[in-house]
Amino acid sequence: MFGPEGPTLRELAVQALSSVERGYDLLAPKFDHTPFRTPDHVLDAVAEALAPLGPFTDGLDLCCGTGAGMRPLARLCRHSVTGVDFSAGMLDVARRRVPPAEAPRVAWVRGDARAxxxxxxxxxxxxxxxxxxxxxxxxxxxxxxxxxALRPGGRFAFPVFAPPRPTSPAFWLLSGFDTVMRVRNALWRPPFVMYYRALRLGALLGELERAGFTVELRALPGFGRRADGSPRGRLVVARNDGPPGPAVTPRRAG
Incomplete structure (x- = not known):
């Protein structure tokens, strides 16, 4: 469906009728050949924006998938980088892509991001x-x-992009996808939670502040600006200003 190396329509249908974990296990070998994989230019823009806030010692890629985000994370962190994901299939692909020279400082953990x-x-x-x-x-x-998971003063960062306008075909494509997923989840179990328009930036920022973070937005200039002058791409940087906890070393997992 996404080219000769990407998943077929039948494979996507089987994945969509599975649980999220099982669906991504099945998709993992071909995930990097789909639009779901974060493009390199986004990863590089985030790394460039974060570099002045460092240096960092240890980094975590939350929901790392096949590990594309570990490359820029490794450039930012001097000691170790860890990827966590609940899909064993995704982690298997991620492990294989790590250069041998980098392997000693890379750890992989299979687990739920909510725990x-x-x-x-x-x-x-x-x-x-x-x-x-x-x-x-x-x-x-x-x-x-x-x-x-963060040390005092540590940062949680992720990119966000301006949603397409209602006059854009992308708006209706994403809205249609969400509608199909809601109908699917109303009729089929287990649910497959994957919604493009369920969370708004204001809600994300509010929840981060309620969790105790100090939040700022940084423009990602490489993505240009909208007609009203606002950035198309931003980096959310949430700083942990809480009291220190007991420091631990990121554990390695097979």
Whole structure:
């Protein structure tokens, strides 16, 4: 469907009728050949925007998928980088893409992002394109876990982009996708949570502040500006200003 190396329409249908975890296990070998994989120019723009805030020591890629975000994260962090995802298939692909020279400082953890097994372990947590897999009511638990995983002064960062306008075909494509997914989840179990328009920027910022973060928005200049002058791309940077917790070393997992 997305070219000769991408998944077929039949494969996508099977994945969509599975649970989120099983669906991504099935998609993993071909995930990098779909539009769902965060493009390199987005990853590089985030790394460039974060570089002046460093240096960082240990970093975590939340919902790392096949590990595309680990490359820029490794440039930003001097000691270790960890990827966490609940899909074993995604992590298998991610492990294979790590250069041998980088392997000693890379760790992989299979786990639920809403129940992170870390306390004060990282200076930097990043995430790329994962929030469509969380319902609004799950954000408090998600952000509380991220804050607990950060050391005092650590940052949680992720890119956000201006939504398409109602006059754009992309607006109706994304709205139609969300509608299909809601109908699917009303008729089929287990649910497959993947919505493009379920979470608004204001709601994300509000939940981050309620979780105890100090939040700022930084423009990503490489993506231009809208007609009203606002940036098309922004980086959300949430700083943990809470009291210190017991420091731990990110654990390695097979």
């Amino acid at each position: 992170l097994p870390f306390t004060a372990a990282f200076d930097l947590v990043v995430s790329f394109g994962a929030f469509g897999h969380f319902l609004p009511g799950e954000l408090p638990r998600l952000f509380a876990g991220v804050r607990a």
